[in-house]
Amino acid sequence: MLVQLLNGLVYGGLLYIVSVGLVLIFGLRRIVNFAHGSLFMIGAYVGFSVAALGGFWGALVVAVIVLALVGAALDIIVLRPLQREDPIVTVLVTFGILLVLEDFAQTIWGKDFLSMPVPSVFAGSISIFGESFPLYRLVVIAVAALVAAGLSIWLRVSRIGLYVRASSVDPMTTAMQGVNTDRVSLLVVSLGTALAGLSGTVSAPLLALSPSMGSYILIESFIVVVVGGLGSFSGAFLAAIAIGQVHNLGLVYVPWGATMIPFLLMVAVLIWRPTGVAGSHT
Amino acid sequence: MSARASIASNSTAAAAIAVVAIVAGAVGSLLIQSNLLMTLMTQAVISAILATGVGFLIRQNGAVSFGHAAFYGLACYSIALSPKLGLTSPEAAIVLALLLPPALAFLLGLVIVRIPGVAFSMLTLAVGQAFYEFAMKARHATGGEDGLAVNLPSTIFGVATNWFQRPQSMFVICWIVLVVTVFGLSVLVRQPFGRLTAAIRENEERARFIGYETVFPRALVFALSAFVVAVAGVLFTLYNTFVSPDVLHWTLSGSALIMAIIGGPKLIWGPALGAIILFFAKDIAGNVTEHWQGIIGLILIVVTVMLPIGIGGALARFGWGWRWRSKADA
Numbered sequence: 001m002l003v004q005l006l007n008g009l010v011y012g013g014l015l016y017i018v019s020v021g022l023v024l025i026f027g028l029r030r031i032v033n034f035a036h037g038s039l040f041m042i043g044a045y046v047g048f049s050v051a052a053l054g055g056f057w058g059a060l061v062v063a064v065i066v067l068a069l070v071g072a073a074l075d076i077i078v079l080r081p082l083q084r085e086d087p088i089v090t091v092l093v094t095f096g097i098l099l100v101l102e103d104f105a106q107t108i109w110g111k112d113f114l115s116m117p118v119p120s121v122f123a124g125s126i127s128i129f130g131e132s133f134p135l136y137r138l139v140v141i142a143v144a145a146l147v148a149a150g151l152s153i154w155l156r157v158s159r160i161g162l163y164v165r166a167s168s169v170d171p172m173t174t175a176m177q178g179v180n181t182d183r184v185s186l187l188v189v190s191l192g193t194a195l196a197g198l199s200g201t202v203s204a205p206l207l208a209l210s211p212s213m214g215s216y217i218l219i220e221s222f223i224v225v226v227v228g229g230l231g232s233f234s235g236a237f238l239a240a241i242a243i244g245q246v247h248n249l250g251l252v253y254v255p256w257g258a259t260m261i262p263f264l265l266m267v268a269v270l271i272w273r274p275t276g277v278a279g280s281h282t
Numbered sequence: 283m284s285a286r287a288s289i290a291s292n293s294t295a296a297a298a299i300a301v302v303a304i305v306a307g308a309v310g311s312l313l314i315q316s317n318l319l320m321t322l323m324t325q326a327v328i329s330a331i332l333a334t335g336v337g338f339l340i341r342q343n344g345a346v347s348f349g350h351a352a353f354y355g356l357a358c359y360s361i362a363l364s365p366k367l368g369l370t371s372p373e374a375a376i377v378l379a380l381l382l383p384p385a386l387a388f389l390l391g392l393v394i395v396r397i398p399g400v401a402f403s404m405l406t407l408a409v410g411q412a413f414y415e416f417a418m419k420a421r422h423a424t425g426g427e428d429g430l431a432v433n434l435p436s437t438i439f440g441v442a443t444n445w446f447q448r449p450q451s452m453f454v455i456c457w458i459v460l461v462v463t464v465f466g467l468s469v470l471v472r473q474p475f476g477r478l479t480a481a482i483r484e485n486e487e488r489a490r491f492i493g494y495e496t497v498f499p500r501a502l503v504f505a506l507s508a509f510v511v512a513v514a515g516v517l518f519t520l521y522n523t524f525v526s527p528d529v530l531h532w533t534l535s536g537s538a539l540i541m542a543i544i545g546g547p548k549l550i551w552g553p554a555l556g557a558i559i560l561f562f563a564k565d566i567a568g569n570v571t572e573h574w575q576g577i578i579g580l581i582l583i584v585v586t587v588m589l590p591i592g593i594g595g596a597l598a599r600f601g602w603g604w605r606w607r608s609k610a611d612a
Contacts (some may be wrong), residue, residue: 099579222404263412
């Protein structure tokens with residue numbers, strides 16, 4: 001049972017890192033990045049390739065840097081010029097980017113499934129209350145916890161964090177108070193995509209890598225964001241942890257229906273509270 | 283000319299165009315000898331009906347759905363699974379396949395049409411994919427990812443079944459359905475219901491203040507677009523006699539959406555045009571490059587940003603601009 005809860009926490013933690021990136025970008029730009037799952041996928045592939053050459057830590061650093069740069073480019077080339085358009089325009093454009101990135105990954109890494117070995121430092125299992133649990137999965141939980149703690153401290157303590165929180169409540173008023181939202185946005189979008197890269201690399205040893213792996217995580221993280229409330233950091237955290245548990249317990253106890261449970265949960269939450277558990281923007 | 287008379291004359295003109303289009307399509311198909319081309323055109327027209335349904339939702343509700351494959355696939359699986367559920371008459375199965383998706387869409391619509399803009403797109407994507415996951419998991423019924431063959435009797439509605447499977451005849455059937463659908467929708471949007479939903483699309487709050495109920499009409503539009511998509515699903519199933527979870531996958535919803543956007547969703551016939559253009563472009567590109575997906579992504583970006591009215595809109599504006607201008611002068 002404990003092992004099951006931990007497994008749910010692994011999945012929930014990964015979902016959290018992906019979803020919070022979506023929330024960060026939504027907060028600043030009021031758009032939903034449909035290419036976010038593809039950035040996760042690119043992160044996994046970059047991690048895979050670099051890990052083969054420079055080890056796991058190198059992979060982690062390179063994937064985060066590469067994806068942060070991609071995010072900066074995304075913000076400057078796509079999101080900034082389109083900020084006055086209807087948000088649906090950006091949805092369609094990022095959907096186009098999704099298709100391009102999948103094609104790109106397919107060209108470079110091929111269509112076949114690839115698998116990345118668990119880094120040797122974290123190979124093996126440890127015993128928790130008499131039950132054995134893979135060490136690497138604990139590392140994933142730790143990474144997610146660090147991201148959550150780091151982000152919430154950063155958002156509460158730093159000046160930029162204050163701007164980000166203000167902007168995610170009301171970007172217009174925040175800009176009128178003299179905050180350069182374009183500059184904040186550049187940083188925040190890069191951070192959001194870097195988190196997609198981080199989660200991609202971290203989850204690569206647990207998943208089969210394929211160019212279409214991004215759409216699955218995209219849909220799951222949409223469920224998280226909608227259930228938690230679009231634009232809410234704490235909502236995304238709670239929803240990711242809850243959906244991780246529900247998903248995993250479902251896999252164990254009702255395997256035929258497990259993939260449906262998050263969807264049903266989402267529909268139920270929306271009927272109950274159309275703006276999500278903690279949201280006000282939907 | 284009074285507004286009523288103008289609507290009537292517009293509808294007569296539209297009916298005349300529809301008749302001409304049907305005759306032209308039928309005669310045109312007789313002139314084409316290539317079986318391969320006819321196969322391609324039949325598939326293109328089925329996709330055009332699908333795109334018309336997705337585009338109609340954008341035009342009338344201003345809502346972009348990433349999940350219409352759910353209604354398309356539900357129609358396909360309704361026919362495929364009816365015998366297993368004890369519904370032995372294929373005619374009844376087809377009626378079920380046409381009614382179940384819009385009924386479900388209506389109920390779902392009552393919940394999700396309230397949700398604006400981007401969140402609606404996210405939700406339709408998630409809900410649509412739930413159907414796919416279900417078809418993959420319910421292996422004992424659907425055959426999972428292997429799919430299942432559809433057994434049809436020798437005649438359906440008194441028509442020999444092989445008419446639905448020969449490209450030459452099926453093209454004409456699908457073409458007629460497409461033209462009738464486009465005609466029907468263009469008449470509908472000129473009716474009070476069409477005006478009301480357009481008003482709600484432009485400003486939901488004001489429509490509510492004037493005293494209109496705004497959820498119900500939008501749910502109806504959602505159901506109607508699901509109905510059009512279900513028609514495409516039925517034709518696909520009759521033509522292909524094989525159903526797999528691909529018909530429910532979000533990539534199908536995505537490509538229908540791209541067809542609608544590229545063709546121009548502000549026009550009733552725009553999405554159909556987009557579907558046919560993309561179908562042939564894909565076939566030609568397939569011979570040259572393996573990067574169709576990347577190309578279509580770039581086309582989507584360019585059209586969305588530079589040509590939001592779509593190819594159909596551009597044609598209407600430049601090709602027939604003189605007609606509109608002369609009307610405006612009058």
